[in-house]
């Protein structure tokens with residue numbers, strides 16, 4: 001049962017009532033869900049988790065839905081954490097782990113966020129959901145909307161991989177293709193749907209996708225037997241996963257699950273679209289929009305993010321860094337992950353291995369550390385990329 005108490009603005013701290021429809025705070029910043037963690041600790045006990053269902057809904061106390069009947073579940077979450085022995089040996093890393101998010105419904109970790117956001121919307125009586133998507137978010141939204149009989153409208157850049165818009169169409173969503181980036185899609189969407197009763201589920205413009213994505217950190221801790229990894233490498237676009245997992249570590253400490261050092265968080269972006277990397281290097285609190293974003297990693301083709309200040313804060317608080325990798329290095333890393341570990345991941349997943357190599361080379365990570373790479377989606381939807389890799 002959810003122990004949600006209220007929503008809190010990530011910038012001005014203003015509190016908002018739960019159980020109501022929310023987008024941003026009046027000040028324009030994202031809202032974060034807050035729970036009664038003291039009470040949650042009574043039932044959400046680490047040692048008793050084994051008996052719970054193998055989906056992200058096992059963390060019900062720290063998820064927002066008030067009623068079981070509003071949960072839209074396609075089996076999302078509790079994906080395997082794979083000990084990468086062959087790859088780790090090659091790199092001199094005996095404690096290298098891969099979180100294989102391709103096992104989620106619609107083959108990406110976007111299912112986590114959208115399962116929770118769509119369930120909450122359904123609980124609150126919202127019937128029509130809209131979002132811009134450069135790749136996997138659209139398919140995930142379409143799937144949960146289909147499951148609940150809700151309407152979905154998805155605005156996608158023309159250069160989105162074919163399979164991403166095909167799945168949206170097949171899953172019954174209304175798909176609008178827009179020339180430009182995901183940012184232009186967002187603008188177009190707000191323009192077209194203005195005054196209509198469509199609920200905006202864009203990244204961080206509603207509070208619950210973050211809650212779904214934070215569960216990756218709970219799972220990693222559970223799967224490592226209660227240990228906290230020393231480093232996590234995460235391909236970063238809008239930042240929901242990064243911000244969500246950092247929030248999860250804060251919660252897990254209060255729940256008594258973890259203590260001591262939190263992991264260092266490393267954000268990977270593409271060299272052709274790296275607004276967070278640039279802002280991090282400049283020491284800024286906000287990231288300027290990236291002009292002409294270009295990369296094969298569609299999930300990273302996000303020129304500006306409303307949660308930029310939260311990503312930069314998490315990176316600095318965790319003593320991590322943001323770094324960019326070339327598309328060619330993502331491709332090489334996809335091949336290496338496939339050949340050494342049997343996992344066909346997406347370019348974004350490849351980016352984490354490319355980043356790991358850079359971090360080892362630069363001495364920012366060392367061989368004895370426990371490191372988790374987030375393989376955020378399966379490679380199968382990236383037909384265009386697979387063509388390049390095999391021709």
Ligand SMILES: *Cc1c(COP(=O)(O)O)cnc(C)c1O
Nearest residue numbers: 237238239240241299348376377
């Ligand atoms: C959306 C996406 C990302 C970026 O995730 P955020 O949490 O929005 O930063 C990374 N990888 C893939 C495959 C994605 O679809």
Ligand SMILES: [Zn+2]
Nearest residue numbers: 009012025027
């Ligand atoms: Zn505010």
